[in-house]
Amino acid sequence: MSKVVRNKRSLSARVGGLFFVLPSIITVIIFVYGLILWSVNVSLTNQNSGAKKEIEYIGLKNYTDLIADERFTHSLSNLVKFTIVFILGALVTGFIMALLLEKGIKGEGFFRSFYLYPMAISFIAMGTVFNWLLNSARDEEAGGLNLALQKIGLGFLQNDWYVSEKGAMYAMALPAIWQMSGYVLALFLAGFRGIPDDLREAARVDGASESQIYRHVLFPQLTPTLLTVLIILGHISMKAFDLIIGINGKSYVTQVVAVYMWEATFDKRDYAKGTSIAIVLLIMIAIVVVPYLRYNNKQQAYR
């Protein structure tokens, strides 16, 4: 009997709740999903210039053209290089910092916000600063990082940074790592804190050494955190645009997919190509994010 009453109440509460979220649902449907569908639609047409008047559907031709487009594969390979170095770099530095803080350093709160602070800086502002820091001039003309390296006696490490042909994207990952590693630190620290102390104590009672506790007790518990970090970094990396533009403009050497999409859409007014690049990017991000969301939902259901 009481169960029925509760159900009724929750039903009306649900309707009320739905009413409150309805505006956001509608706007999201129109401006996110509606426009995704619209972009898919444009990407299947021959709207290859602003001047096109007769618009026809040409199937997947825009997509197959992309595969043959050297500019696109170049920006894609740049993106892959950037993503790998960025994720690994931010992961490793963030994790090591979290490990150090987890050991119970004095002033943990200070360090946490200290390392998290770079996230508060916009990519454009950071790009401008790193543009100066990563100056490729060397020796007596050097400035920025190259000069700093000389001053500390590591002059042989001077580098071309983001203007070198092979290493440009790796250099580009430096500022991104610098910015995001504090965030990774915060996530991992939260992960460590989420592990109940009894587990450690139980392990100690069983005679495990400190390193064994980490390897066999704590690290396995961090797998969900690791996954979260990978997903978050992964999708930030794939959408990389403002950092690249901020540091090096639309230069060919550091062009990534999002920058090429901008060029195709707004410089060339090739809407069909621009939207097909956007859809490819969306699919790439979806491949990364969707399994994570499903996994997360399942976890939620267990709780």
Next chain:
Amino acid sequence: MRRSSFRLVAAAAAIALAVTGCSSSGDDAANTDTEFEIFTWWASGGEAAGLQGMIDVYTAQNPDTEFINAAVAGGAGVNAKAVLQSRLDANEPPDSFQAHAGMELDGYVRGGQLEDLTSLYQSEGWDKIFPADLIRTITVDGKIYSVPVNIHRANVLWWNPGAATKAGITKAPETLDEFFADLEKFKKAGITGLALAGKGDWAIAHLLDWMLLASMGPEKFEGLYNGSTSWTGPEVAAGIKNFQRALSYGNKGAGNLDWPDAGKLVTDGKAGFFIMGDWASAQWQSDGLKLGTDYTYAAAPGTVGVYQWLSDSFVLPVGAPHRNAAIAWLKVCGSKEGQDAFNPKKGSISARTDSDLSLYDDYLKSAAADWKKDRLVGSTVHGVMGNNALMAAYNAAVGKYFSGGFKDNAGLAKDLAAAYEAGKA
């Protein structure tokens, strides 16, 4: 969905037109519009001051029209172009907007988004007062779609008299051979020969554009854009070879530099030569540098007697809500009074051959003298010879070559040929 919203907007515009009673009949209809909206990206410095000069002329002639300047800040109009484009595509054009004269308008022209202004050229006498080479270059299938308000010169050699004396150079090189000989002298004196700015690729592309012109001459160069000269032929190959040679005298760390940084190398005496458009002079003067002592100029080597130009112009979009006000504006843009109000502040010369030279500085005086007698050729990377698609691909091709250590000459020629094809699509 998209099309119906277009219709709605068009209908709304039509109603607005009917209500305000500004029917569009003929070019000579008096301007009875109460407002006029213009779209430019001249938002600061000499550009904004020059524009204001032209606006003052306009409001003096059209006191009842309120002038709305929808300037969108952002160098070279990167933001402005995107905003403008979305408005044009939504059939909500401003009454007039700024664009480079020449092929940069190609997309708008082919899309039927601009009105033909040829009759205005006849009624205002511009077809006589603008140089014939200019008229020929901006005419598309017998029609002219824009009114140039200024002329910038792209092929200018900037150099530092002090540094040149140190290297034993007393006069500007006139041919490519002299140019390379002087670069060698700079090198011997321990001064970087050529200032390069690699950021964003276009300044290097600007250098290549001049080098191709200098290597093959104006006829062959124009042939590149009408199909009579092959991009993969011997002329381009020779030009790229010269280009490669010139790049080897460049400064280190060029990839990080924007053109003002590279220019500073020259005005500081750290680099010898700099090939850049004449907006460099305007920039340096606003920095307080003196023409003649801190820097000086010459026609870029190999192109003496050739004026490679680019031009900012205004157009009349189809469906402009205040068409008569826009035509009144275009008349100011093309007039002697308007151009002489704008150009001395902007640091460019008037497109007209009858401008009042006493208003201009020494460099601009000499440029204006050349403008009247030189062979005129359009610039590729600034929108005269190439449309947006061509320019984007051209810059990327040069960026690829430059960041790759300028080794792959054949690859560059191939990419440039592809850029030309991209422009035709």
